Amino acid sequence: MTAPEAFRGIEIRDLRKSYSLGERRVEAVRGMDLDLHEPGLCAVMGPSGSGKSTLLHLIGGLDRPDSGTIRVGDARIDDMNESGLTAFRRRGIGIVFQQFNLLASMSAIENVMLPGVLDGGNERELRGRAGSLLDELGLGDRMEHRPDALSGGEQQRVAIARSLLFAPPVLLADEPTGALDSAASDRLWGLLDELGTSREVLVLMVTHEPAAATHCRRVLVLQDGRVADDFQTEGMDETELAHRATRPVRA
Ligand SMILES: Nc1ncnc2c1ncn2[C@@H]1O[C@H](COP(=O)(O)OP(=O)(O)OP(=O)(O)O)[C@@H](O)[C@H]1O
Ligand SMILES: [Mg+2]
Incomplete structure (x- = not known):
């Protein structure tokens, strides 16, 4: 007898991605390890330029890492060829952006x-x-x-x-409430968490809004291309959450 297959979310090892802009080289993601195996809503926070969108693009197969491994559900995507990635983007992962497209x-x-x-x-x-x-x-x-x-x-x-x-195992959302007012944002965060739990989907959401953290199970805080903080929100009140999700973390 085999045990029912456990939910498999995202597993990332030593992920790196840099961009060259003329003379300048930006290390957008500089050595990240992540294990995200619980369904429900997880926030990705951190200052502008900390690597949030880059991380989501890498997980979504929209961009390729320099090095490191990325597993999403059953798929190992860092070394997939183009046709594999095209199929993965269509069927293997859900992606929503600020613009509804x-x-x-x-x-x-x-x-x-x-x-x-x-x-x-x-x-x-x-x-x-x-x-x-x-x-x-x-x-x-x-x-x-x-x-x-x-x-x-x-x-x-x-x-x-x-x-x-x-029915992908993972849904990525990059500032999905960026074009919504605060009441609609609040409803959407609640809905994303409910949906994540009821459909067993890991919803990884980039947000700048501390209020979003109150709907999330877990919060990752990025800084300078690294995970600077990673915590479960259970038992924390809103003030505490807002404080921890936005405080500067020492490099
Ligand atoms: N295509 C690109 N070419 C060059 N540099 C890039 C590119 N994409 C991102 N960067 C740089 O990589 C770093 C991380 O960018 P990223 O977009 O991931 O940040 P972010 O955390 O999503 O920021 P924001 O909150 O402003 O959306 C930044 O310094 C950015 O300028
Ligand atoms: Mg961004």
Whole structure:
């Protein structure tokens, strides 16, 4: 008898990535190790330029590391070839950005189905899956609306539904509430954590908002391309959380 397979999130070893800008060399990620194996919402915080987006791009297969290993779910992506990465980005991971990137000419449900249609899937089956996801995200009565008839928070939820079409083990979100007001942001953070737990998805979210930390299980604080702090939020009150998530950490 084999035990049921444990949730496998992200495992990173000695990850490095630098960029050259003319004469200047920027070490955006300089030796990170991470084990993220719990479903639910995990925040990535830290000052501007600390490497948050670079880290997400590497995990999402949107950029390649200089060295180190990255495992996401079943996939080892640091040494994957281009066609492997293309498939991984479409089916193996969910990614949402600050801009919702929805197609204006398509309804909410068509936007959610799109990655599956591009992948050659069965439209009827895809419509069913997309519909349940939109329902789960509270958009059951908005499925036929085009993006311009939806609020910012609703558009972002459509983008999240789309990113979950293939039920990836990990969802990456780079400042997903950057274009939302504070009430809509608060709702989205709560929703992301709920969704992470109910669907067994690790949601790794970059945010600058200390208030987001109250919805997260765990907070990683980056500084100068390294993990400067990494803590579980359980038992911490909001003031304590906000303080710890934003305090400068000694290099
Ligand atoms: N494509 C690139 N070319 C050159 N330098 C880059 C590139 N992408 C990022 N950098 C540099 O790498 C460092 C880390 O950038 P990154 O975008 O990861 O920071 P961040 O933590 O996401 O910041 P912010 O909070 O402002 O979004 C910065 O010094 C940035 O200027
Ligand atoms: Mg960034």
